[in-house]
Amino acid sequence: MRNILPILAVVFAMIIAWYAGAFMMNKKWTYDQANRAGVELTLSEVFADTMAQPRPVLPAPHQVAVNFWETTVEKKITSRRSLVFHGWITLKATLTGFILGTIIGTLLAVGIVYSRVMDMSILPWAIISQTVPIVAIAPMIVVLSNSVGIEGHLVPKTIISAYLSFFPVLVSMIKGLRSPDRMQLDLLRTWGAGKSQTFWKLRLPGSMPFFFAAVKIAIAASLVGAIVGELPMSGSGGLGARMLVGSQYGEPLLIWSALAAAALLAAVLIFIVGTIQTITLKRMGMAQ
CATH class of the missing domain: 1.10.3720.10 (MetI-like)
Known part of the structure; x- marks a missing residue:
């Protein structure tokens, strides 16, 4: 257990940094779309949008995990999409x-x-x-x-x-x-x-x-x-x-x-x- 904890701590830190990077790199597109629509967004709304963009600059970890699941488990192994x-x-x-x-x-x-x-x-x-x-x-x-x-x-x-x-x-x-x-x-x-x-x-x-x-x-x-x-x-x-x-x-x-x-x-x-x-x-x- 002691050997696993340092590894988990590093992984946790990497995931947090990844989410922060996704927010910083994807928020420009969110603000651009909001400005064009004349809409004011709260910080929480901006964060939520940056985590769910269909074509983000930097995908969030959960987006990658979902796509990975869809292209491995949910696809036949003979499919070229697998x-x-x-x-x-x-x-x-x-x-x-x-x-x-x-x-x-x-x-x-x-x-x-x-x-x-x-x-x-x-x-x-x-x-x-x-x-x-x-x-x-x-x-x-x-x-x-x-x-x-x-x-x-x-x-x-x-x-x-x-x-x-x-x-x-x-x-x-x-x-x-x-x-x-x-x-x-x-x-x-x-x-x-x-x-x-x-x-x-x-x-x-x-x-x-x-x-x-x-x-x-x-x-x-x-x-x-x-x-x-x-x-x-x-x-x-x-x-x-x-x-x-x-x-x-x-x-x-x-x-x-x-x-x-x-x-x-x-x-x-x-x-x-x-x-x-x-x-x-x-x-x-x-x-x-």
Whole structure:
């Protein structure tokens, strides 16, 4: 209970700030309409109107919650108006890109740790690659995928997600694989252990806390990559496409409901990774 109270306090403060922001940003439209009609409004009437506008600048939390309920529970999951339908499309690209990015990041980290040539050549380019804005790369990847005859929308989104997710895994795994100190390495050499035995018995187990810390970041980055990848392909569906449709048609509630769905999806994915982390580290004797 003590652990939940601080979280609830922060959530409560955020909701209050959100309502205050909705009032401040939506009241201009209310006053404009009142002035045109020649009507004087009380503060309570202004507040009530700002909380119920059909197309507010900033929707109130309860408006987002109602729209979220309507587009999840009250819609068939096969409907293109359902956030479950669009969330599943985004989830497929997220997981595919995350798995690919994790594999690439891990393999590159092993290569960099064991090869000075890769350390001097690959790592700098990996760092430089992250300075390029993903919003600039996403359309290029989509165009290149189409030009080489790759059909469908999953591959471009997977590439974008993998691009964002491999880097945190790469950096953390390098740190984790190099975490054993000199005394531990010398001890294994004294016992006659080779490089492969040192890797499996010492370096890899020692890197697990670093790996799972990176994976939590990577899964969230992969979700962001999938959403960004959906923006140039609004017809493909997905939460990113849903946000784009809401922006094009002036429907802020669609945008915020899709954002809420993305945040909920990210929380679930991170919770799953955290559960796997706890189970794995307990089995390895690294956590109580």
